[in-house]
Amino acid sequence: MPVITEIEDLKRIYRRRVPKMFYDYCESGSWTEQTFRENSSDFDLIRLRQRVAVNMDGRTTASQMIGQDVSMPVALAPVGMTGMQHADGEILAAQAAEAFGVPFTLSTMSICSIEDVAAATTKPFWFQLYVMRDQEFLEGIIQRAKDAKCSALVLTLDLQVLGQRHKDLKNGLSAPPKPTLKNMLNLSTKWGWGMEMLRTDKREFRNIVGHAKGVGDVSSLMDWTAQQFDPRLDWDKVAQIKEMWGGKLILKGILDAEDARRAADLGCDAIIVSNHGGRQLDGALSSIRVLPEILEAVGDRMEVHLDSGIRSGQDVLKAIAMGARGVYIGRAFIYGLGAMGREGVTKALEVIHKELDVSMALCGYRDVKDLDRKCLLIGPEFARYQQMA
Numbered sequence: 049m050p051v052i053t054e055i056e057d058l059k060r061i062y063r064r065r066v067p068k069m070f071y072d073y074c075e076s077g078s079w080t081e082q083t084f085r086e087n088s089s090d091f092d093l094i095r096l097r098q099r100v101a102v103n104m105d106g107r108t109t110a111s112q113m114i115g116q117d118v119s120m121p122v123a124l125a126p127v128g129m130t131g132m133q134h135a136d137g138e139i140l141a142a143q144a145a146e147a148f149g150v151p152f153t154l155s156t157m158s159i160c161s162i163e164d165v166a167a168a169t170t171k172p173f174w175f176q177l178y179v180m181r182d183q184e185f186l187e188g189i190i191q192r193a194k195d196a197k198c199s200a201l202v203l204t205l206d207l208q209v210l211g212q213r214h215k216d217l218k219n220g221l222s223a224p225p226k227p228t229l230k231n232m233l234n235l236s237t238k239w240g241w242g243m244e245m246l247r248t249d250k251r252e253f254r255n256i257v258g259h260a261k262g263v264g265d266v267s268s269l270m271d272w273t274a275q276q277f278d279p280r281l282d283w284d285k286v287a288q289i290k291e292m293w294g295g296k297l298i299l300k301g302i303l304d305a306e307d308a309r310r311a312a313d314l315g316c317d318a319i320i321v322s323n324h325g326g327r328q329l330d331g332a333l334s335s336i337r338v339l340p341e342i343l344e345a346v347g348d349r350m351e352v353h354l355d356s357g358i359r360s361g362q363d364v365l366k367a368i369a370m371g372a373r374g375v376y377i378g379r380a381f382i383y384g385l386g387a388m389g390r391e392g393v394t395k396a397l398e399v400i401h402k403e404l405d406v407s408m409a410l411c412g413y414r415d416v417k418d419l420d421r422k423c424l425l426i427g428p429e430f431a432r433y434q435q436m437a
């Protein structure tokens with residue numbers, strides 16, 4: 049096994065192990081992928097201020113997100129089809145997150161169901177909701193998340209219609225993969241993945257199959273999204289869902305100060321500044337670039353979290369120092385999962401933790417909760433984009 053020192057190492061192994069269709073599903077952005085690329089490259093525009101001769105002993109990355117203790121302020125983002133990246137993927141990632149002391153968020157579009165993950169973990173996880181047209185299904189899945197004792201609902205607002213990823217269409221993405229010649233040829237080179245898949249009975253969208261009535265082929269994520277996701281989702285509906293849920297609510301996919309104010313008016317517990325990892329509106333700004341103005345608008349009214357583009361502990365440090373209370377990783381943990389299962393997710397978390405801890409020390413901080421903008425150096429290229437009059 050090669051020595052793993054960074055997230056990129058996990059990505060290389062992941063690419064070799066997992067069928068091309070699922071690698072492409074993860075490693076794509078919408079259309080030209082500009083936003084996908086800038087989510088990461090914009091972090092490079094922020095530099096860190098080195099400080100020396102500061103006592104570095106007794107450091108801590110422990111913090112809180114929405115009042116819950118976390119060993120570092122990094123949660124696992126909801127990722128659809130995680131159980132296709134590795135057999136039982138959601139269960140393994142949830143177990144790794146639990147052992148590490150960080151939150152795991154289960155996607156509505158997961159392979160393992162809410163009940164599967166609840167049965168395999170001992171602490172509450174978070175549940176991410178996509179709003180469907182079918183009210184009965186919606187009420188049912190919220191109730192199931194309550195029954196499973198999920199400790200937060202993460203309501204995603206930026207995917208009522210689907211941004212196009214060219215490769216998913218060309219690959220005919222589905223769960224499980226269809227037995228076409230092209231797929232069979234590719235799968236024949238991924239026997240490690242295949243053997244594990246044969247050992248599990250979890251190979252379809254188990255939050256949906258058997259729970260939603262009168263739906264046709266659920267195997268195609270894209271078709272199902274187009275048919276079932278409710279394009280009428282608006283702030284009134286968000287308020288209704290808040291009422292139905294009654295617990296901690298995090299709104300995901302906010303990228304604009306005006307929307308952030310609406311979210312704060314609604315009284316949610318946190319927002320996630322996110323462009324869905326560059327998978328929805330191509331041409332949207334990176335999350336880290338809009339973070340300052342969103343903090344300015346609502347930072348004193350609720351917790352502001354961020355995702356999209358985080359690949360290292362240094363990225364985490366930059367977002368937290370800027371003022372985010374927590375961040376989420378999507379692809380970074382999927383690389384680990386696809387490469388090495390549960391152990392790989394732990395590895396991804398360890399890599400990021402170490403980078404965060406050491407970089408924090410070299411900036412002259414001992415406690416992640418003390419990080420502030422004084423350690424950030426920002427040049428003119430990070431300037432604000434102006435809204436056109």
Ligand code: FNR
Pocket residue numbers: 073074075087125126127128129155156157176204300322323324325326327355356357358376377378379380
């Ligand atoms: C996602 N994301 C996502 N978000 C969500 O709310 N529900 C979902 O089912 C999914 N599915 C999904 C699949 C894949 C393959 C990816 C890569 C992402 C978005 C995810 O929660 C998060 O916003 C991004 O992944 C963050 O960007 P990075 O960390 O991947 O750059």
